[in-house]
Amino acid sequence: MTALLAAACSSPSGGSGGSSGNGSSASINFDAVVDLTGAYGQYGEYDLAGLKADIAVINDHGGVLGKKLELHYLDDQSEASQAYLDAEQLLSQYPATFLDAGTVTPTCDAILPVTTRDKVISFCSGSFPPGKYPYAFGVAPDPSQMAASEAEALKDLGATKVALITDAEAGDTAVIADVVSDASHYGLKVVSDATTPVGPTDYVAQLQQAKSDDAQAILLHSVVPTSVIALMRDLETLNWTNVKVLVNDESVGTDVMENIPAAVSDQFNVVAPRIYLHPKQSSPFASEFVDQLAAEGPIADVGISAYHADAINLAVYAMKTAKTTSNLNALVNALTSTHSATIPAGTLLDFDNPEYSPSEHVLPNSAFTDYWCILRPGTPVQGEYQGETITVEAP
């Protein structure tokens, strides 16, 4: 009810939004629907920071085919209905060939029908059905790939008996389901599988259940990252000192990593993309990107910023390869030929080659075998955390 009324009361433009320019024949529009407010609001902040930083670096180097990139975005308030309206409005007001469809599956799902209808190439870090959206391309791991990384991380932490705790509305329930179904393949045994209400809550009972079941590690998935802090405090309450806790990279905002209670910080681990370990070192472009992020303020989450930046980088690659900024078929062909192409090193931030093909628009398993690491809590330095790499078997 609250969301409906809020949507009704919001401005026709869907709330806050922005543009980096007025649009002209000398510029290329790149549209984005971003979760700046609402339940996923902090992811939207990281998303937008990455888009802005990436465009700034690209434009500093002369743009694409002699034209500057211009970012136009709207806030979908973490609501699928608003995301749909935002996509419609953006494409009407700022016609574009490319659009970033956001971070989470519900809003991505609302946007992709619009971009498909309007023949706009869209990039999405949520999941979408294969083959349904011919102009949509994934820029993040799918649930099975994330599940593989978590299983490998748990093994690296020395755990074979694992307790799962998920909040009831975690968008990555598919990841949890894959961990459960593939557990024996990875040499794991799931000893308990509990759900909790969304948001920080009391985890003592669920932790006690896991302790009673001799769990060696806890895998926590929550759509609200600070729930992790509540769980770690409750671990301290129980004085359970020999269990490891593993969370996924949704928790890597500094709110979490800098606030894990000291008494249990040694037990806390995050499985995340390797970019968090050495964000500046992978390429000169990455170094400039991180510097640009830092110029806008403290870097909150370089990983999420990077894979949204890669939406732009893929668009730029496609335009340079196809030598056009607007011919849809040529651009789609350039992207779907990456499976047999050699992309120059440093073109992308988060992975080397998306290996898209005409039939596969999601990142392949091979993109993720050397993609992951385990991070430790602490204060990042220019987005860089402490941790070590892991190698993941492709699912």
Place this chain on the structure above:
Amino acid sequence: MLREGLLAAEAGIGIGALYGLVALGYTLILASCGVFNLVQGALVVAGSMVMLGLWQILGWPILAVAAVALLGGAIVGLVTYLISVLPLARFSRGSDALTEGTLVTTFAVWLILGTIITLTFGNATVAVNSYVPVSGISIGGIPIQPIYIVMVGITLVIIGLFEFGVRRTSIGLVLRATVEDTEGARLAGVSVTRVVMVSFATAGALAAIAGILIAPVTFASPYPNSDLAFYGFAAMAIGGFGSFTGAIVGGFIVGILTNVPALWVNSNYMSLIVYGAMLLVLWVRPAGLFGVAGSFGSAKLREL
């Protein structure tokens, strides 16, 4: 499994104290003027943010923070009355019309306050440090978390004060007279408007204090607003309309129902369990478990 159940029940009772305080505010306002005031949930959220800002970030003493929350909650409660009830009271003919009309106006104020909170504070859920040690006593190997001892203790003190105040003081006599017979009380020289204003202010203060107490558990976030409002209503309905003690007991019951079953069923079913229990109680006892025909010892039950 018994151990886990007891731990979940402990958390349920602790969080139930919060629902009880929200329900207490609802009960007080409902009994004094027949208005159901949803704003209570938003005030709990505001209280948790006051705790984050003043105690955690600025380092104020906890008692000073509590005083600010009490005062702020009372002011917001009063303002809620002035903008959402008083204008309608002047033109409503009979309590039914007032109740129906203010359901809409207090709902609007609830939405407005929730939006102001989100716009001011942002969308993030921020961890709040505990004001008591995390580890505490252990009974039979079951850790008893100090924060829940504080929350339940303060709630029981509040309910004790309310019951004493209503039944043994002249202020309570005035409140009971107003509930029993508004026109009669008015003719006897009671300022009914003042009684209602005090009720709104007191309820607002209660909700803000609840937010202070629960902040280290639920953190500072705009998102529990709806759950607090509706679970608080369920607590009032289960505990009994017009009963202070019932409001608190109802809160504990709701707290347990939102925590203990989660050990065995998906948490998505918690709302179904709570509201199903509420319906069940009302079918058997339409006035709730402790509701009687007459609020606080008076003879008439003010109807919704």
